Amino acid sequence: MPRPTTRPSRAHALAALSAIAALALTACTSESPSGEAADGGGETAGATASSAVALVEPGFLTVCSESNYPPFEMEEGGEMVGLDMDLGREIAEDLGVEMKNVTLAFESIQSGAALETDQCDVAISALSITEERRTVMDFSDPYYDNEVGLVTDGEDGVDSIDAAREEQVRVGVMQGTVGETQARELGLNAVQFEDATTLFTGLSTGSVDAVLDDVTAIAQHAQDDPDFVVQETADLDDQLGVAVAKGDEAMLGAVDATLDRIEEDGTLEKIVETWIPVQEN
Numbered sequence: 339m340p341r342p343t344t345r346p347s348r349a350h351a352l353a354a355l356s357a358i359a360a361l362a363l364t365a366c367t368s369e370s371p372s373g374e375a376a377d378g379g380g381e382t383a384g385a386t387a388s389s390a391v392a393l394v395e396p397g398f399l400t401v402c403s404e405s406n407y408p409p410f411e412m413e414e415g416g417e418m419v420g421l422d423m424d425l426g427r428e429i430a431e432d433l434g435v436e437m438k439n440v441t442l443a444f445e446s447i448q449s450g451a452a453l454e455t456d457q458c459d460v461a462i463s464a465l466s467i468t469e470e471r472r473t474v475m476d477f478s479d480p481y482y483d484n485e486v487g488l489v490t491d492g493e494d495g496v497d498s499i500d501a502a503r504e505e506q507v508r509v510g511v512m513q514g515t516v517g518e519t520q521a522r523e524l525g526l527n528a529v530q531f532e533d534a535t536t537l538f539t540g541l542s543t544g545s546v547d548a549v550l551d552d553v554t555a556i557a558q559h560a561q562d563d564p565d566f567v568v569q570e571t572a573d574l575d576d577q578l579g580v581a582v583a584k585g586d587e588a589m590l591g592a593v594d595a596t597l598d599r600i601e602e603d604g605t606l607e608k609i610v611e612t613w614i615p616v617q618e619n
Contacts, residue, residue, distance in 0.1 A: 391433065391588045394456050398438040399430035402458035405441035407534045408558035409613040410464040421613040422462040425481065425580070428605065429460065429596045444533065448514045450474030453583040460593060461581040464552060466516045476584055478593040480577030481606065486520050487553040487571040489560070491541050495548055498570050502526055502548055510537050510546035516576050517551040526550065534559070541566070554614055 394400045403411040403422055411420040418439045430437035446452045447461045453475055466484060467477045488499050488509075496502045502509055506527045511518040513530040521528035529546050531537035538559045540546045549556070553571050560566040580597075582589045600606040 391459075391592055392586075393435065394459050395438065397435050399426065399433055399435050399460065400438045400440055400458040401426040401430075402440050402442055402447050402452045402461040403463040404444040404447065404533065407444075407464055407555060409554055411439075411441075411462075421482075421609055422464060424609045424612070425600075425606075426460070426462050428600050428609075429580070429593055432596045432599065433592060444512070445514050447581075450581075450584070453581060459582070459589060464555075464578055465581050466576050467579040468516075468519075471581070474584060475581040476586065476590050477579035477581055478590060479597055480579050481597055482578040482610070484516065484576040484578055485553045485571050485573055486517055486550055486576075487556045488548055488550050488569045489541070489556045489566050490548045490569055491544070491563075491567075492565050493567055495567070496569065499524060499526070499550075499572065502550075507547035508545075510540050510549040510551075512537050512551060515551070516574065517549075520572075520574070521550050538563070538566075557614070 401423075403418065403426075405418075406412050407420075409420055410422040411418055413419070418441065423437075423439065426437045426439070440452075440458050442452055442457065444463065446457075447463050448465060448471060450471070452458055453461060461475070465471070465477075467480060471477070488496075488502060490496060496505060496507050503525050508529050509521055509526045510531055511521045511528045512534055513532060518528060518530065528550075529540070531540055534551070534555055537549060537551065541549045542563060542565075548569070553568070556566070556568055560568065580593045582593065597606070600609070
């Protein structure tokens with residue numbers, strides 16, 4: 339099962355925070371028309387922090403996500419919820435603004451197009467940090483370690499990744515994800531699907547023989563269909579991060595600062611346990 343990651347040094351985030359603090363100090367000590375320094379006493383720390391970052395829509399942190407990739411993002415009662423949504427709300431709170439979610443096709447998120455065209459301030463959508471993606475977007479420190487799993491509909495399917503490769507069975511993957519990349523590297527007969535819903539529907543209807551995907555997503559869908567069987571899981575050098583537009587150092591620093599806070603105060607662990615309960619042996 340994926341797990342909260344032990345993240346790297348906070349030097350980058352602290353440096354960016356120092357820059358934000360310097361901007362805030364300048365704003366708070368600017369002279370008023372009468373020549374006296376403005377005290378800025380009515381501003382909260384969060385509101386001051388948000389003034390140091392450029393937002394697509396003032397007063398809101400606009401978060402791009404895929405529409406249905408549980409337990410990271412999904413709709414319940416007309417509201418987007420999930421691990422990534424809780425993370426977005428923590429970042430927004432530290433900026434002193436509200437979170438606003440925009441759901442898009444995953445391809446437009448992982449390609450960097452959504453950030454480049456100012457459709458959102460950050461992308462939080464179970465995004466694996468890869469060198470290819472780093473060419474079109476910048477990533478926060480990782481917040482989650484990932485794994486993939488091979489799942490079949492029933493016990494009679496192929497029982498391992500090796501068997502899936504040897505028999506060249508049809509293995510469903512979600513396009514643009516680490517599952518697709520792994521399937522290609524493993525020599526599997528991959529069949530692409532646009533989103534998680536159609537991916538697992540394809541498995542249940544027999545249009546594919548197995549699915550290779552993030553094990554947390556598999557676990558979520560397995561709760562809905564008890565016939566789904568996880569045949570094998572594999573550790574990956576794969577970590578999830580929050581993406582920002584290339585070169586947006588202020589936003590990146592703000593995101594990393596929130597990740598530092600919620601890791602230190604235990605909030606990140608609580609969020610993870612809420613959406614991915616620990617499985618007792």
